[in-house]
Each structure stands twice: as structure tokens, then as C-alpha cells.
Amino acid sequence: MREQLLLRDLPMEFETPRLACRITRPGDGVHVYEAVKSSLPELRAALAAVPWAADEPSVQSSESFCRTGFAAFHARTDFPFLMFERESQRLVGACGLHRPDWQVPRLEIGYWCRTDSVGKGYVSEAVRGLAQYAREELGAVRLEVIVDAPNARSRRVAEAVRFQLEGTLRSHRRGPDGKLRDLCVYASVEDAA
Template identity: 50%
Template sequence: MQPLLPDLPDAFETERLIVRCPQAGDGGRVYEAVRESLDGLRQFPASLPWALDVPSVERSERFCREGLDAFVSRRDFRFLIMLRSDNSVAGCCGLHDPEWSVPAFFAGWWGRTSLLGRGLVTEAVQGLIDFATIHMRARRIAAFVDEYNHRSARVCERVGMQLEGVLRAERADPDGKLRNTRLYAKVTTNHE
């Protein structure tokens, strides 16, 4: 059962990033990051079906406004990954499908193509895990990773998630080709 709208900060900071809930008006910046990153995102259509849609400022603005609404109502927790240096969007991350009785969440993320390889996504995901553990008392955070998404698998390993198994033929591409999914998770049983 979901706690009655637990108090949560809507942002956290890491060494190089401000990771915050999307706001109305953020759509243009999100659109630019998505548009730049489409080729990479579309490599994993079974995991990121939204990337197959034609991007627009309006779709990105809807994503931001719906994310804000879901965050306020504690149904879903989307975050924009922003560079501290210039406040540009470096990607998105989030905690999804909350199971408040545990508490447990599924984490997801993507990074802006021009900024990949700098450890920014790993930094954001580590911050996301810390945020969930501290503020939401999360005991389990899991991630579903396409078996060919080696970058995301490495992010999972760097933040201390363990591979729990491979779900064979778990998702299908739009053309019907079946994809395997690696399930990673980090379990924390100690809350002081």
C-alpha cells in the first residue's frame, strides 16, 4: 500500500549534476536531447518503444507535465539529468512501478549521445539509488536491460546491481523479433 503522499525532495545533486523532477516548460530542452540521441535510443525498440515516435517539443512537454503530475501524486518518479555547468539536459532517469509494501522500484535511464562515455549516467543512477534508499526507504531497485545494451549493463554493475538472470524472449521489437532482457537488482535490507 502506498504511504499517504510521503514528503520527498523533488531534486538531488551529485558532483556534476542536478537531477530534478521535470517542470512545465522543460519540453524544449528535453526535445533537443531526445532528437540528438534518437539513433542510439532506437537501437533498443523493445525496451524504449517511445523512441520510435517522431519527437516534437509538444511530446516532450507532455512528458514533462505528466512526469510532474505523477511525481506529485507519487505514482511515478521521473527526473531530468541536468549538467551543473550549463543546466543542459544530459538525459533522463526515473523510478517506476512503485511497490510500496517492500518498498521496491524499477529504475530506468537514458543518456544524451554527445555526453556518453563521461560517467554522467552512472553518476545519476548512483544518485537515484541513494535518493530512493534514503528518501523512499527502498529495499529493492531493479533494472531491465536489453541484452545488447552493454552500456546500461555496465551502469548496473558500476552502481552495485547484481545480475539476477536473463529473461529469454521477454520482449518483442516492433517487427516481432524477440529480445532477451537482463534483470539487475540492488537489494538493501538495512534501514536505520
């Protein structure tokens, strides 16, 4: 399936009522850096899910992330999108489709939101759009959201977009503090034809 996708021109953006979401691209590093820098305490509270937040952010590392994501999109190995408020064009966060298993096909949805934009429904809106993109453009049958059990905000997003909690993986990964973490697996499955 990946080979088929390599030969197709995939849309590099999608819109929702309030957001313009597009893949990362060269030159986006400064915007990502500003959003990450302003949200570092909250991102670091979820280091098990976003281990990259442990490093001190820089424009260079953010630019590297954007360029790597751009290449991964074109290789069809990862699909990172930035979320921009349509009205202001301000970066409010990122979302993406990760760890594809083209045999199913299955993808994992990840997301984070700039601290001053939390609580406005942007992430739920972006995840709905991303799920539609995954189904229509990538032929996804199964979509997953995997979050640390104590991460109530991320769990609420999964529930708001009507993903079903399939189970809790107990002591599934170690957090940066060395303690074992439970993970909640949410999924949305469409019947395969």
C-alpha cells in the first residue's frame, strides 16, 4: 500500500471550520520553536508521550523537525501536520498520523496544543479532520490514540472525537522519572471492504 501512496499526489493540507492544517515544511522552524518554547512546562509534564520536549528547544532543532517531517510525508512514513488558526494564521499546535502499518492499514494519531490555545477545542477539531484525511486519502481502517492514563486532557480529546477506549496497557512504558506508566488505547475502526 505504501508503494501505491508513493505514486499518488496526496493533499498537503486540510481545513476545518477554524483551522488550516498543513504538513511541516522548510521554514516552519521559527513558528514551531515559538509555540514549543511558550508551552514547555506543559509539554514537559507529558514527557513520556513527547520525549523531545526534554531537550532545550531551539530554532535549529525545530527547523530540523520540520524538514524531517516534510521528507517523511513524501516518503509516506510519517504524516506531521501543523495547526494554524485560519483567521490569524497563528500556529496553535501540531497533530499527525504516525507509525503506519500498511498491512491493516492502521495509523496512530498524536497531538499537542500551544498552552495559550488549550481549552478552545482546536485539538478535537484537528483530530476529526485528521481522521477524515486518514480514511479518505490513506485508506485507514484503524486509527488509534494512545495516551498516558493520567493525561486527562488527551483522554478527553479521544473521547470527544468518539474513539472507543479498548483497554489499558498496564506498566507499558517508563516515564522520564523512571516510573512505569499505564497507557490507554483508544481506537476508531471502520469496517474493511
